[in-house]
Amino acid sequence: MRMNRRKLVIFHRWLGLIAGAWLLALGVTGIFLDHDEWRWLRQTEVQENWLSPSMMRYLPATVMRYVVADPADENSWIGGSERGLWITRNRGATWEALRFPNEQHPQVLRFAKIDVNNQRLVVIATDDGLWMMPEFGGxxxxxxLDGHFIxxxxxxxxxxxxxxxxxxSTVFTLDVTQPENIQHLYFDQPKIxxxxxxxTLYRFLFDLHFGYGLMSRKWSTWINDFGGVAxxxxxxxxxLAWYLKRWWRRVRVSTRPGSLAVKPFRTESPPPDRPIADWYPRRQAAFPPMPRGA
Known part of the structure; x- marks a missing residue:
């Protein structure tokens, strides 16, 4: 059975529009996901009814990525992630938010526990430098390293x-009793x-797909952003090409004085006794007709 050509064109057109919407979603979300330093992406929340069942399964894992326990009290833990910092004193049954100074809300990326003068100190790595907690939950x-992504x-x-x-990129060491003395270690070409x-081919294709397979992270980020914009x-x-073409084919603004009506295009030839500018659409009559005999 032969498919009608008009139906085939309509089917192709709607497939193109759906593919265009998907490309737009890929481009915009790709730009967003390419920037870990944009804190608001990690901390802005969406409505629960937007989430699919598979996303709901992983929802608890987005709250506590890193956990550190109090050696003096096995029931007290501190948990953190890109979404903030919390403490529990009953082995995770309930959690309370821990506040950073001046209402700041950095992304928590790692914990480290060290002893300083017989006191257990918790060092917190964030996207806004290093923070410390002299007392557990204090x-x-x-x-x-203010403003650094640690x-x-x-x-x-x-x-x-x-x-x-x-x-x-840069390895550093510091003494927490003298935090102003930071030693940076640069490795141009380490031999390991x-x-x-x-x-593996899988790893190469994975990095190539996400834009990190051929150039440095900085240049790859710019290339990925350009691809998302494109x-x-x-x-x-x-x-717009589809919509404007459709619009120009179907409507024209009447050129009659004081008329705001929208009329369809005429397909027949203009009457010989009427000026061409009164018959053609306005876009085709942008230039006045040549005088007769010119």
């Missing part, structure tokens, strides 16, 4: 010290033995 104060910390090799990574000389522009202009 007041939080700023430690060092993605990892761990107790250091010496007492009172920690080691961490600044923005996935025992690692494989190749990567997809969005492609989708929007494709929709």
């Amino acid at each position: 007041p939080i104060s700023r430690l060092a 993605n990892m910390i761990s107790p250091g090799a010496t007492p009172h010290s920690i080691i961490g990574v600044d923005d996935f 033995s025992g690692l494989p000389e190749t990567v 997809l969005s522009v492609l989708a929007v202009t494709g929709f």
